[in-house]
Amino acid sequence: MGDLRKSLLRTQLQKELAKARKMQKEGDQKGAGFHFTRAGAISKKLAEISPKRRAEAMYHNAGEYEDLGKTLQSGQARGIAVDKGPADKHVADAVIDNLIVSVKPDITWEQIGGLPDVKRTIKEAIILPFIKEKPPFIKSTRTILLYGPPGTGKTLLAKAASNTLSATFFEARISSLLSKYFGESSKLIYALFHKARKEEPSVVFMDELDSVATARGGGMNEATRRVLGEFLTQIEGFNTKKDEKVLIIGATNKPWDLDEAIISRFQRKIYVPLPDEKARKAIFKIHLESAKSSVDLGELARRSEGFSGRDISSVCQEAINHMVREMNTSLTDLTSKQVSSYRLRSRPLSESDFQEAFSKIKAATKMPELKKYGDWQKDFGG
Ligand SMILES: Nc1ncnc2c1ncn2[C@@H]1O[C@H](COP(=O)(O)OP(=O)(O)OP(=O)(O)O)[C@@H](O)[C@H]1O
Ligand SMILES: [Mg+2]
Incomplete structure (x- = not known):
């Protein structure tokens, strides 16, 4: 009974958020504000019937949606700009919440057959930052690129890594970032990494990397170029930071389409082959x-x-x-x-x-x- 109510509320919530986002995209800020406010109210109801551990986050979300709703209805916010003050930041947060699947995956290493070396490398990479006592020349890997044929377990590996760390798993499909929020995508990338840092330990999984990386010179439009630029800046930041508990995993089926700049930013490049x-x-x-x-x-x-x-x-x-x-x-x-x-x-x-x-x-x-x-x-x- 409780489960049914929860799932109904969740569906309602998704609907309100979808409407809000659509209106926002079409420039109807007040309409969007109205639906964000409703989303806030539904989140609160959900929080009331959720276990304590989840409830806190939901109350928090409810507050954010309501604030955002108020701001938009009063006509104070324009578009997404994470670096332009609190109101705009809320907009970005709400968009990130909806666009980026953030979950705690339940895939275990045992559910992935074969790939013993790949698994070992990833396990080492994720465990090292948690070990405090280590000589300075031992650097932990923060950025891993998985490449290989379709269906070989790249997504599973990223999820198992996240599960091991009890990390929040952010999955960003760059193609949808680009298509849905054309022009604002680079700000979203910034917001995504910002949020991942805030919620560490976390795993940021960038799937379909090749869609942003195709041939830097030829044919790349301005929005894609900006996304690539922001992505490179962010990833660079992770490589230089010590022991931050955010792991970035990129995946692609077409590594040969990747920009050299991207390839070189990943500390480890791991081939995920067809199974023997x-x-x-x-x-x-x-x-x-x-x-x-x-x-x-x-x-x-x-x-x-x-x-x-x-x-x-x-x-x-x-x-x-x-x-x-x-x-x-x-x-x-x-x-x-x-x-x-x-x-x-x-x-x-x-x-x-x-x-x-x-x-x-x-x-x-x-x-x-x-x-x-x-x-x-x-x-x-x-
Ligand atoms: N090594 C494996 N062990 C067990 N199941 C696997 C393995 N690799 C793939 N699978 C099965 O195939 C499905 C797809 O795997 P996954 O999504 O990880 O592939 P992928 O490499 O990310 O593919 P793509 O490149 O198309 O995104 C999994 O849900 C699982 O059922
Ligand atoms: Mg995949």
Whole structure:
């Protein structure tokens, strides 16, 4: 019951914030203020029924939305400018709250198959800043670039790192920063890093880095150039600061599109490759954990050469679907009344399920692409 109310309130809150943001973008500050005020009231209600640990942050948010609502309704704020006084700063904060997913992820290292060296490097990087007694020549890594084919676990790794640190996880898709807040994006980057520092320990995950970094000279518009500039300034700041508990992880599928300036700012560049046979076996094991299967995992690993972790996860899902379909042939004919009392039948996964799955799923990354990663690794390390 409480959960239902919470989820309804959350939906309402999202709606109010979306409306507020839309109006703000369209220049209707008063309208935006009205919806921010409502968002504030809803946040308060949510805080009242939340556990103490969460409630505090929610009351805080509620206060911010209400302040912001008041400010906008009185016509004092214009646009987003984090460095122009408190009212504008609230606007930026509210935008950041909505645009950037900030969560505490629950991915653990055990849920990521293979990649032992990559995991070790990242674990070392995140633990060092917390160790006070260390000789001065030991510097901790604050900036890591993960590159490799799609679906190989880059996002999972960033989340596991964040989980280990019980850190707040800020996920920023640069393409959406650029498209939604055209012209204001560089201020948002500044605000994002500012907030990450305030909430340390935190992990800032910049996905799709290549979208801001394509060919510095050719074709980059003014807004993108400014974002890149601000990003470089921020990241530089992190490399020089000692032991700040903010870890910056960038990710890309197209490292060769990255600007040299960006590449050089990352202290560590780590290649996240397609899984080898041993890793594929581990990944199958993870994705079939709760399903029973009579098929040997080693055999599945041998048959999935060239597959990414995401491809393997799809194979497992397809095999499960096939089994469910076969065991429940009348599933699609059930009336809504029958559905609620229907007991789904299942059996251990068998060779035929996987045969079907392998006939549908093919490796997503092709050989010529793979060679490009190898070449890039030779040039830039990893
Ligand atoms: N090493 C792995 N172990 C277990 N599951 C994996 C692994 N790699 C990928 N997966 C599966 O594939 C999904 C996608 O992985 P993830 O989002 O981390 O890929 P990515 O490298 O970030 O891809 P992209 O480059 O497309 O963003 C995961 O949710 C998981 O189900
Ligand atoms: Mg990803």
